Amino acid sequence: MSLQNHTEGVHSDFPREKLSTDTSSDLPQYVREAGSLPPSPAELRRARLRRGARILGLSLLAWTFFSVLGDDSAKDYFYTSKPDEHSMASSPPWEKDVNVNCNTDISLGDKLSYKISTSSPKIVLYNHGPIQGRVDFVRAQDEEAKGVIGVEIAFEDDQSLFALPFGGGDDGEPRLKVCTIGDKDEPNPWGIGVCAGFHAEGYGRCLPRSHHKGGPRPSPPPPEYPVQAHITVTLPSGPLDLQVLITLLRQFNIAIEPGVLDGVSFKGVKLATVNAPISAYGLVSNWAELASANAPIEGTFLVDHALKIATANAPINANVTLSSEENPEHPTSLNLAGANAPITSFVNLRTVHPSYHSLAPDAVNGAFVVKSATAQASQYLVINEQPLNSDLHLESYTSNGPTYLELAPEFEGKFQLATTPGQKSVVQVNEDREDPSGEGRKRLVNQKSVFGFLVEGSVVWAEEGAKARRGSSQVKVGTAADDNLLVLN
Known part of the structure; x- marks a missing residue:
């Protein structure tokens, strides 16, 4: 039985007057035709309760489907997520047995x-201890710096730090230390650490506490005024194909302005901070991870493997291009995660295949996975373009905030929208849109709604009168206590 049939037989306009049990002409027409009396007020109340219970049950069922099954939907997809073999999310970007040289004669x-050489297998910047500031990426203006990345560290001369009761020398000035890190058998370093405020001379390596012999040492109490530092990373001019860039800089504002990375590509990038914003424009990489907390993240990105962006209590604004290929082994993925702040993203899905018309009938012209989740805020996601005959699996969730999802004309597949009772899930269709393949097909949109807050349907382009094939893409959108809007552009 369809969901619409659950409401059959429930009437809200029964007469209140007492009805006779005979079949005289005084009875209302619908009673004479039905051959039975209308429900009593008690029966009406029970019917309303049953209807409310059904609505609640459908809501719980929908949220179970979207939240529980939604997380496992990728398992049902015939692709599996490509392993993040270079991800530094849970492991340090170096082995313990490294060559460390430190400079402690710093004021x-x-x-x-x-x-740092541009041929280094990785480029690592990190900080440790009570130090904060800003790191800027710039581009060299001359040709002399070919093959070399310059790193300049400037410590702010703040005399108030001399009075700190913690971590300093005999004169009260905080200890400063800058260390270079490299492989044992290599003369050139690939990493630089900026450290401050160590309270004992046992910290000779300026590495995270977990790297010291004997296990982690307790953190000293934070100073009232951390040391301020400004780091400038200068990339050489001309085209650059670099390996892995990693910044583990707590409370450092990380800034890559538009134009700085023109002609630069990376194998991998991880930009991580806390309580400080990240802006990364023009970032081109196989994979990239950006993470902060209590501060926004923004930028423009082009990846052909995976992009992950996460923060909390601050917005995410991203313009993303995901690149795939014909019949890929793994999909190209985008994962946006936030909390208590909105997420706004514009996504371009592209494939390296030159022509849709030269595809084999059963070929997949690129595969993509897009997931975006926040809470207590809005979701605004636009898919500007999508390759014809490609697979897109998209999930967008929030709570106590509206969702807006706009799909490209090339989208073909299923969609599902869910919110809580009393709210709306709406699908808008651009009726004037022409066939993006140029073949003159018509867009067929089928949808069904359950009480306005649950909507599911499908989209396909097909020749008029011909049997439509089923699109392979799938979209799920959900919120609570607010509305969903899906736009089929």
Whole structure:
């Protein structure tokens, strides 16, 4: 039985007057035709209760489907997520047995310069201890810096730090330390650590606490005023094909302005901070991860493997291009995660295949997975373009905030929208849209709604009168205590 049939037989306009049990002409027409009396007020109340219970049950069923089964939907997809073999989310970007050289003869106001080869297997910047500031990526203006990445570290001369009761030398000035990290048998470093405020001389390596012998040491109490530092990373001019860039800089604002990365590509990028914003424009990489907390993340990105962006209590604004190929082994994926702040993203899905018309009938012209989730805020997601005959699996969730999802004209597949009773799930269709393949097909949109808050349907392009094939893409959208809007552009 369809969901619409659950409401059959429930009337809201029964007469209140007492009805006779005979079949005289005084009875209403619908009673004479039905051959029975209308329900009593008690029966009407029970019917309303049953209807409310059905609505609640459908809501719980929908949320179970979207939240529980939605997380496992990728398992049902014939692709599996490509393993993040280079991800540094849970492991340090180096082995314990590394060559570390430290400079401790540093005072506030000093400025130091270091060099890292562009051929290094990784480029790592990290900080440790009570130090914060900003890191800027810039581009060299001359040709002399070919093959070398310059790193300049400037410590702010803040005399108020001399009075700190913690972590300093005999004169009260906080200890500063900058260390270079490299492989044992290699003379050139690939990493630089900026450290401050160590309370004992046993910290000779300026590495995260887990790397010290004997296990982690307790963190010292934070100072009232951390050391301020400004790091400038200068990339050489001309085209660059770099390996893995990693910044583990707590409370450092990470800034890559538009134009700085023109002609630069990476194998992998991880930008991580806390309580500080990240802006990364023009970032091109096989994979990339950006993470912060209590601060926004924004930028433009092009990846052909995976992009992950996560923060909390601050918005995410991303313009993303995902690149795939014909019949890929793994989909190209985008994962946006936030909380208590909105997510806004514009996504372009592209494939390296030159022509849709030269595809084999059963070929998949690119595969993509897009997931976006936040809470207590809105979701605004636009798919600007999608390759014809490609697979898109998309999930967009929030709570106590509206969702807006706009799909490209090339989308073909199923969609599902869910919210709580009393709210709306709406699908808008651009009726004037022409066939993106240029073949003159018509877009067929089928949808059904359950009480306005649950909507499911499908989209396909087909020749008039011909049997339509089923699109392979799938979209799920959900919120609570607010509305959903899906736009088929």
